[in-house]
Amino acid sequence: MARSRWWLGAFALVGVALLVGVFVLIGQDRTPPDRPGPPGRGPLTVVTIGDSTLSGEGAGDYTADTNGKDGNWCHRSPNAAVNKIELPGVTKAVNLACSGAPAGQIGLGTVKQWTEPSQAQQLATLVKDHRVTAIVVAVGANDDPHFSRLISECFTSWFMDDGNPCSEKIKDDWQSRIDAMVPKVVSALRDIKKVLRTAGYSAEDYQLVLQSYAAPISPDIPEDLRNLNGCPFRTDDLRWVKETGAADLTEGLRSAAEQADVRFLDLSRSGEGHEACSGGADPSTEWFTRFTVEWNDLTDADRFSHAIQESFHPNAEGHAQLARCLSEFLGTSERSAACLKGEDGNLHAAPSVLAQNDR
Structure with missing residues (x-):
């Protein structure tokens, strides 16, 4: 969610179950x-x-190659969750995700993101020499919700003393935006399934998981960090993001997963207690980036507009926690689950009903 570089959009996660077969020899049949x-x-x-x-x-x-080279700002990191997922028998992790990608670029078609073509088409190339057993998808926040515009509105609201909370305006058509997003997500998921079907995969050969987004900010942060040193948002807006925005978006994506017949992982509460700025003077406990500026990029015309792209996204520890939850979920046959913090302080895959009932 590069251009959208926003909390809501930003996060958060989904996973899939590994299916392992066995070699069987029947009688004297020498067929491989x-x-x-x-x-x-x-x-x-x-x-x-x-x-x-x-x-x-x-x-x-x-x-x-994804940090601005030739216009590619997909920002793929070796610290991304896919590189930390642990599944029996899996020896390769491939990250096709691209910051800012809309559903149109994830599905089949001609839409590009930061110079890159369809991710589903990239998958079609990948399966020629890789045996794909699990695919995790995050999509939707860069479509009708338009988080890149919303984050600008919320920043402006904080900056202007006489401004109204941006959430007041967002509320007017938030649900209609989510409703418009859902069919686009369903279409992208069906395109991914089509690619695998064309490659000879049956539904039992792989797992496909759609994840929702975490709320990377919370109203429960120190007052002295509600500024450019941390999280420059009004308290009302922070509360709306955590209590309403992420939850509603999750329910829209849950509907998309059901319509596309894929598994679903709820991340809406996965950041609780570890949101950006929640650590106060000690950011080491946080799983999301605060307002972040790459100051050197401000002096480069080609990089200037990407100087705050990292803000309010999962940091390396956040991705490690997501991978932990994904690994657990992929190891089960449950159709849905939620990433929630356990007694050990880490994220675990729990029955999704726990997250829904505890809101």
């Missing part, structure tokens, strides 16, 4: 046994598709 799991050749692979929530925006150390 079926390959376990997905068809084809190559390493057993987990793939992420989507926007900044999965590309690694905010996690730093972006690959050179």
